[in-house]
Amino acid sequence: MSATRPAPPRPAAAGLGRRGLDGLRRCWGWLAPRLRRALTFWRRSIQARVVVSTVVLSAVVVSGVGWILLQQTRDGLLRHRADVVLGEVDAEVADARNRLEAASGRDVNPSRQQRDLVDPIIERGDSRGYAVVLAGPEGEDPPLRTGGGEYTSGLDLVSVPTSLEEHFDGPSRATAWTYTEIVRVSGAGGETRTSREPGIVVGSQVQLPSDGKTYTLYFLFPLSEEQETLGLVTRALLTAAGLLLALVAGLTWLVTRQVVTPIRMARRVAERLAAGRLQERLQVAGEDDIARLAYSFNQMATSLQRQIRQLEELSWVQRRFVSDVSHELRTPLTTVRMASDVLHDARESFDPATARSAELMQAELDRFENLLVDLLEISRFDAGAAVLSTENVNLGDLVRRVVDAARPLADQRGIRVAVEDPEEPVRADVDVRRVERILRNLVTNAIDHALADDPTEEVLVRLASDEESAAITVRDHGVGLAPGEASMVFNRFWRSDPARTRTSGGTGLGLAIAQEDAHLHGGWLQAWGRTGQGAQFRLTVPRHAGGTLRHSPLPLVPEDAMSSDAAVVVGPAGVVPRPEEGR
Known part of the structure; x- marks a missing residue:
């Protein structure tokens, strides 16, 4: 006794794949006719192509000009901010050195002297919006990545670039600055939040009288105001570009409409002329090139109408002549046929020359009769009188x-x-x-x-x-x-x-x-x-x-x-x- 093995269950992935394909087919079935209509409209509408081409070219030009303006504005804002920052840092460092010189005889504790040096600067930085880091002394392991040194609360020391640290790897280094990303860490209730903003970091060295070692002060100034200003300028440029493109599109549409509308009217009139409505004409308004073109078009249509009517009249006369001649020739042909049949039947009693003439006359009459039949058939076709019996x-x-x-x-x-x-x-x-x-x-x-x-x-x-x-x-x-x-x-x-002899006549x-x-x-x-x-x-x-x-x-x-x-x-x-x- 044989048992039927149950079919293995189909994988769920296969069902999902088929449903995905069905969804794609439905989406394509909905999208395909609309794409075809859009492509047909694009091919047939010169106005749409001119408007879109003009808008695209204008968008390219406006984008290029806007990018150049944004770059120049950005560079100007950064240069101005850097100048202000360097001036402020020079003032802070000069004040710090003056305080160190004044305190050189009273305090010989290096740790206390570091705090006296950096705490006032940190307080002023908190009120003015910048952060401060005191690193050093030089020649020892840098404390920035190990958590040492004095710095503004909440500041992540990764905000100081490694390249700037390497610049201050020895004493008597000149003041230097660079761009950075200022990272701040804040936390409440066990939750830590990190914020990032672009900024400028400036480093300058000072020497503590208490131990004679060189320390580096890093000042980190945020560029939030400049970023807001640049965003405002960007939004203004985008708004102006959008309005300009809309204006260009509208003007292009109006200009092309003035040119394309008469062309469309000429196309419709030409189609009606081709359909046999020879009385159709364009309306002429104004004296510009379009009006002169319409006038010339009407003259051409009038000339064609006159020539077509002449040809129709000639064709009608020709068909009527062929038909009339074909019909009129049948009566004398019948009489000649009767006489030819009599002579052809009696040709055996004639002399050879006369008998041959009777045979030739009979053959030519057959050919002439076939020609008349063909001419009558052609006349029926020309007159539109031929019908089918299927x-x-x-x-x-x-x-x-x-x-x-x-x-x-x-x-x-x-x-x-x-x-x-x-x-x-x-x-x-x-x-x-x-x-x-x-x-x-x-x-x-x-x-x-x-x-x-x-x-x-x-x-x-x-x-x-x-x-x-x-x-x-x-x-x-x-x-x-x-x-x-x-x-x-x-x-x-x-x-x-x-010139070739045809055995079958014709x-x-x-x-x-x-x-x-x-x-x-x-x-x-x-x-x-x-x-x-x-x-x-x-x-x-x-x-x-x-x-x-x-x-x-x-x-x-x-x-x-x-x-x-x-x-x-x-x-x-x-x-x-x-x-x-x-x-």
Whole structure:
């Protein structure tokens, strides 16, 4: 019988770590959108950047000037205090020496003479705010660190710096001073308190007549008043700096507002002009540079509006002319077609020259009729009358139907057409007639531009799809296109080599119509090509009607092409050439 071992308890530290991570995630989730908004505002607001930059530079300058002023004030206060302290010490030492000389004949007890020397000085120090230490005699162990000597009550002897003690390591030393930290110890009820404050310590030597030895008097003067004065000056400078920075920020904001506000108005008007509201204009006020800029902007907008209207009128006239001519030509074309059919059917009874003429006339009438059909289709696109009739179909069936229809032309040129179809059906909501027309143009062009009678030549058609889009590529290894020609591949009536005979005929409008059909689906028609390496066209459409494309499931540049090749992307916005364009 097996027993289940209980799971070991989780360490408390692991739980605390997870709670800490959860807290950090929540904090970051709260902070991240605010940081993004702040960065977006910083990037978009020139006024904010100018104000912040000016305030930062002003703060640097004010900080530098304030630091220099504080240093000068501090040095001045210390120099003045040192002069006063040295004068007072000289007076005290002179008075002490006079008293020692007067008492030299009466008192020969060194201890009593030390107390008579230092006690009056300590009393005056208590009343005037300074402390006194009597150390010595010189040549013996210094008593300052061992608790010997006479000094002001409550003073910690560590207040006398070791460097100053070392200076008075012998007799006949000159008066010297230095900065120190005065430490005082006070206690009440068994509790000891320590206070510290900056100060100046001055040392001077005196000789006791009773034993002839040299003693050192240390005078410790606090710098509390100077510290308070320096703090007051610092607070005043900080207050003045804050007010100055606020004034600078306000002035900068007002100045930049006067410049940025007209620019923002010009941006809004420019956006409305770009949206088609050509009647928008800027308000002109004053005669300064901003007003003259607004006036020039309005003149430019008026000129553009006039030219755009002229181009629209010319475009409308051109479209109307093409549409009218296309419609008007259909009636005589029908009559000519009927006569041509009669002659073509009876050509076997004609002499060879007349029979050949009947065949040529029939072929040219077919081509002319195709041209009229294409012109009418282009007219519908230009007039915005083209609409989609979508249904959910298997694109693989459309591809195979187009390839089967183009196979006689491929066999005639000795070219093999292959279809690489995935195992899963590629389905999408498309207009079957328009997608078939796109594929027919792409496959026919690939066969027409492939290398004829080459046993290795192959036109490969591939299909793929994902959750959002479906794509079809048509790859050939023919003549390709030179750089710079790819930007014109979808232009109307354009051919890569007008001098070359086209076995498949064509009007020069096939790819232009295919481009418009792709636009109607909200899709992309893209092309890649290089001279001598062939070309590849890619059609990408949303799988669902009205969907938005973000990527294509098939690569545009073939796997057998160099990575430096480039492409021309044709999507709903038109032709977008990329660097080093190819077909």
